[in-house]
Amino acid sequence: MKIMITGTxxxxGRALAEYLLAAGHEVVGCSRKPGTIxxxxxxxxxxDLTDGVALKALFRELRHTHGHLDALINNAGTSVMNHFMLTPEETTRRLFDLNFFAVLNCCREAVKLLRRSAxxxxxxxxxxxxxVPWALDGHLAYSTSKAAVEQLVRVMSKELADxxxxxxxxxxxxxxxxxxxTVPTERIDGLVARQAIKRLCTTADLVGPVEFLIGPGSAFVTGETIFLGGVN
Ligand SMILES: NC(=O)c1ccc[n+]([C@@H]2O[C@H](COP(=O)([O-])OP(=O)(O)OC[C@H]3O[C@@H](n4cnc5c(N)ncnc54)[C@H](OP(=O)(O)O)[C@@H]3O)[C@@H](O)[C@H]2O)c1
Structure with a gap:
C-alpha cells in the first residue's frame, strides 16, 4: 500500500513509518524539519501543516509524483499542559491549528488521492x-482538540462511506x-495505573491496531476510535 503519515x-510517526516500510509498504512522510528516515x-x-497554502501545494505535488494514496495517517500533533486559567487564547488557537485544522485539511486533500486508489x-x-475519555486536568486545550478529531472521525465516516x-x-x-x-514521571505512572494493562504503551503496541485499521481486515469498520491499554 501507499501510505501517507504526517509527522514522521x-x-x-517515525516508528510507524519504519514498521510499515519494513512490512513492505511505500510511505510518504512529512514534518517541518528534515526527515530522519x-x-x-x-x-x-x-x-508546516498549519500553513494551508503549503499543505495544498504538498498534496498537489503528491498527485504528480505518486498519483494516488491508499491510506492517510494523521499523526502530527502537539500538546500543551497547563491549567486553562493560565493558558493564553493564542496557545489554544495554535494547538487547534495543528491538531484539528491541519487534520481536517489533510483529510480534504487526501480524499482526492484516495479516490484514485485501486x-x-x-x-x-x-x-x-x-x-479525552479521562478528561485530564491540565489538558483542556489538547483534549478538546482531540475530542474534535474524534467527532471528525464519526461525521467524516458517514460523509465518505459512499x-x-x-x-x-x-x-x-x-x-x-x-x-x-516533559511530563513528570509520577504523572505518567498515575496514568499507567489507570489502564487495565498496567505498563507503558510502546510504539510496537500501536503497529497491529494501525495495520488493522488501515488494512483490508477492517473493511467493514468505520467511524470508530479504538482505545489501547484498557482505558474505561
Ligand atoms: N506520545 C504520547 O504519549 C501520545 C499519547 C497519545 C496520543 N499521542 C498523539 O500521537 C501523535 C504523535 O505524537 P508524538 O508523541 O509522536 O509526538 P512528537 O514526537 O512530538 O512528533 C510530532 C511529529 O509531528 C511533526 N510536526 C509537529 N508540528 C508540525 C507541523 N506544524 N507541520 C508538520 N509536522 C509537524 C514533528 O516534526 P517537526 O517538528 O519537524 O515538524 C514530529 O515529527 C500526536 O497526534 C499525539 O497527540 C501521543
Whole structure:
C-alpha cells in the first residue's frame, strides 16, 4: 500500500513509518524539519501543516509524483499542559491549528488521492489520546482538540462511506516520546495505573491496531476510535 503519515521526523510517526516500510509498504512522510528516515520506499516532504497554502501545494505535488494514496495517517500533533486559567487564547488557537485544522485539511486533500486508489476500500486514521475519555486536568486545550478529531472521525465516516473511504481513530495512552518528555514521571505512572494493562504503551503496541485499521481486515469498520491499554 501507499501510505501517507504526517509527522514522521520523531516519535510515533517515525516508528510507524519504519514498521510499515519494513512490512513492505511505500510511505510518504512529512514534518517541518528534515526527515530522519532513509529508505528506498520512503519519500519525505518538509511542510508546516498549519500553513494551508503549503499543505495544498504538498498534496498537489503528491498527485504528480505518486498519483494516488491508499491510506492517510494523521499523526502530527502537539500538546500543551497547563491549567486553562493560565493558558493564553493564542496557545489554544495554535494547538487547534495543528491538531484539528491541519487534520481536517489533510483529510480534504487526501480524499482526492484516495479516490484514485485501486484498493477495494481506503482508510483515514487519526490519532487521539486518553486525555479525552479521562478528561485530564491540565489538558483542556489538547483534549478538546482531540475530542474534535474524534467527532471528525464519526461525521467524516458517514460523509465518505459512499466513496469507499473508511475513517477511524486510535486512542493512545502515554508513550515515551518527545511529546511526553516533559511530563513528570509520577504523572505518567498515575496514568499507567489507570489502564487495565498496567505498563507503558510502546510504539510496537500501536503497529497491529494501525495495520488493522488501515488494512483490508477492517473493511467493514468505520467511524470508530479504538482505545489501547484498557482505558474505561
Ligand atoms: N506520545 C504520547 O504519549 C501520545 C499519547 C497519545 C496520543 N499521542 C498523539 O500521537 C501523535 C504523535 O505524537 P508524538 O508523541 O509522536 O509526538 P512528537 O514526537 O512530538 O512528533 C510530532 C511529529 O509531528 C511533526 N510536526 C509537529 N508540528 C508540525 C507541523 N506544524 N507541520 C508538520 N509536522 C509537524 C514533528 O516534526 P517537526 O517538528 O519537524 O515538524 C514530529 O515529527 C500526536 O497526534 C499525539 O497527540 C501521543
Amino acid at each position: 521526523r520523531t516519535g510515533i 532513509e529508505h528506498v520506499r520512503y519519500d519525505h516532504h518538509r511542510v 484498493q477495494p476500500t481506503t482508510a483515514i486514521l487519526a490519532l487521539s489520546t486518553v486525555a 466513496q469507499r473511504i473508511r475513517v477511524n481513530g486510535l486512542g493512545v495512552p502515554p508513550v515515551g516520546t518527545v511529546l511526553t518528555r
